[in-house]
Amino acid sequence: MSVERDVMEYDVLVVGAGPAGLSAACRIKQLAAAAGQEISVCVIEKGSEVGAHILSGAVFEPRALNELFPDWKEKGAPLKTPVTADEIYFFTGATRALKMPNLFVPKTMHNEGNYIISLANLCRWLAQQAEALGVEIYPGFAAQTAIIEDNVVRGVILSDMGVARDGTHKPDYTPGMELRAKYTLFAEGCRGHIGKQLIARYELARDADPQHYAIGLKEIWTIDPAKHRPGLVVHGAGWPLSLFGTDATGGSFLYHLEDNTVYVGLIVDLSYSNPYLSPFDEFQRFKHHPVIRQYLEGGTRTAYGARAIVKGGLNALPRLVFPGGMLIGDDAGTLNFAKIKGSHTAMKCGMIAAEAVAEALLAGNPGGEVLESYPAKFKASWLYDELYRSRNFGPVLHKFGALIGGAINYIEQNWFGGKFPWTVHDLKPDHAALKLASECKPIAYPKPDGKLSFDKLSSVFLSSTNHEEDQPVHLQLKDPSIPIAKNLPLYAEPAQRYCPAGVYEVIDEGNTKRFQINAQNCVHCKTCDIKDPAQNINWVAPEGGGGPNYANM
Structure with missing residues (x-):
């Protein structure tokens, strides 16, 4: 039975109020104002507010921000803590570490001129600038599906509100609106659920390497002022993780920002092979x-969160355009893993797309076509050059490990300026990297002490995650039998370990076992959608406003 939906129409619709989407919206309005014309722009955001679902390290390179708002300091952008010192360690054991001399640090890891920031707060500031320019922003509204007519993307349908877990309509049921636009920009972040559908439908990744991901886990601590730098x-x-081998690669960070606050986190590449790893x-x-520990001891943990990170780089970049729309930012995969930074690249990507869209609309284009000017502008930009110079960074680490791979990356970045005469490819998808449980040893993790280490449920509490309980489960199993019938005997059902929020459990009921999904705990990290060895879990957007509510991530 068809549902009657309200319809709103715009020139441009942006799905996602992250750095890419907000930068695109601002740039379109700037260009329209410069031309003395009006372009209507709408941004929708599934989080309860702008920034609620934003999580990043984050050391921020202001290059794109300088271009978008040259007067950002006067406008009060929340860049308060410039980087004063870089330290890089090779952790060789639970109590040992080697500090790398600055001379041997790859150029991409130098942070002179950068800032330690909360990306969530920067996005809130960008939203203020966008609204001042005339952009309409609607948080708490999740795009569920793309509107595709005659193979052209015409906008999105928002999630229905007031649907019970069994699919029936509750008394407060409200059908999701249709938001239609001449051009739709998808800026959902890493592993966007509509972006994933569009990549498959239009075969956008046909000529690209498999995309690669990591999971980033982060906490905010308030520490002793005497230890704060x-x-x-x-x-x-x-x-x-692994230093000499390649079983589980990744890295860690500790950033000191203002107000006796530090960010601490671990990034684990999702190409790891041991299914017992958590x-x-x-x-x-x-x-x-x-x-x-020297910094955290005696401090107080105030926030926790986790998010998948897209890290395939240029080699895994899909085609960016399709009829009526485009992928921008992490929805496309523009993070520069060699710098461990994706905010400035996402912003620049959004700005490049905005220029293509504004040119088309100001020229009187009706919309709906494939805007080839966007990938052309992308390839002519400093963003493409930066990604090209870093194209080998991730594949080299995956193939050779942190120590040898790091040495190779140092040579390429510092001696060759990122322009080795060859390109290294990583062609195994992350979900295919898992070994059978019978080939691996279980990992005995120490119990949390409640001072430096904690359990999952108390951590999820600090993320302020909340979902309406009586709604359809947004973590969909394509085949409900697979977790117990296949993943459990083959891989010891890794979902109970790779999920950072305790969403997945295997419940022992005597003679049988049952796979339980605690969807209310989900922090929207998307790891399950990526790492499940059977590719059986499909993450879709829950009701708008659900999920974590990050304050300063």
């Missing part, structure tokens, strides 16, 4: 290393 950036590789528990024991 504003502007200090600490990066690490190795323990508790990224959450690796992060908790990492904080006990003396290099990290």
Whole structure:
């Protein structure tokens, strides 16, 4: 039975109020104002407010912001803590570490001129600038599907509100609106659920390497003022992950920003092979290393969150355009993993797309066509050059590990300026990297001490995650039998470990086992959608406003 939906129409619709989407919206309005014309722009955001679902390290490179708002300092952008020092460690064990001399640090890891920020707060500031320019922003509204007519994307349909878990309509049922536009920009962030559908439908990744991902886990701590060093950036590789091999690669960070606050986190590449590995528990024991413990001991943990990170780079970049729309930012995969930064690249990507859209609309185009000017402008930009110079960084680490791979990356970046005469490819998808449980050893993780390390449920509490309980489960199993019938005997059902929020459990009911999904705990990290070995879990958007409510991530 068809549902009658309200319809709103715009020139441009942006799906996602992250750095890419908001930068695109601002740039379109700037260009329209410069031309003395009006372009209507709408931004929708599934979080309860702008920034509620934004999580990043984050050391921020202001290059794109300088271009978008040259007067950002006068406008009060929340860039308060410039980087004052870089330290990089190879963690060689639970109590040992080697500090890398600055001379041997790859150029991409230098942070002179950068800032330690809350990306969530920067997005809130960008939203203010966008609204001042005339952009309409609607948080709490989740795009569920794209409107596709005659193979052209015409906008999106928002999630219905007031649907019960069994699919029936509750008394407050409201059909989701149709938002239609001449051009729709998808800026959903890493592993956007509509972006994933569009990549498949239009075969946008046909000529690209498989996309690669990591999971980033982060906490905010208030520490002893005597230990606080504003502007200090600490990066690490190795323990508790692999240093010499390639079984589980990744890295860590500790950033000192203002107000006796530090960000601490662990990034675990989702190409790891041991199904018993738990990224959450690796992060908790990492904080006990003396290099990290010296700052956190005696402090108070105030926030927790997790998010998948797209890290395939240029080699895995899909085609960016399709009829009526485009992918921007992390929905496309523009993060520069060599710098561990994706905010300035997402912003620039959004700005490039905005210029293509504004040119088309100001020229009187009716919309709906494939805007080839966007990938052309992309390839002519500093963003493409930056991604090209870093194209080998991730594949080299995956193939050779942190120590040897790091040495190769140092040579390429510092001696060759990122222009080796060859390109390294990583062609195995992350979900295919898992070994059978019978080939691996279970990992015995220490119990949390409640001072430096904690359990999942108390951590999820700090993320302020909330979902309406009586709604359809947004973590959909394509085949409900697979977790117990296949994943459990083959891989010891890794979902109970790779999820950083305790969403998935295997319940022992005597003679049978049952797979339980605690969807209310979901922090929208998308790891399950990526790492499930059977590719059986499909993450879709829950009711708008559901999920984490990050304050300063």
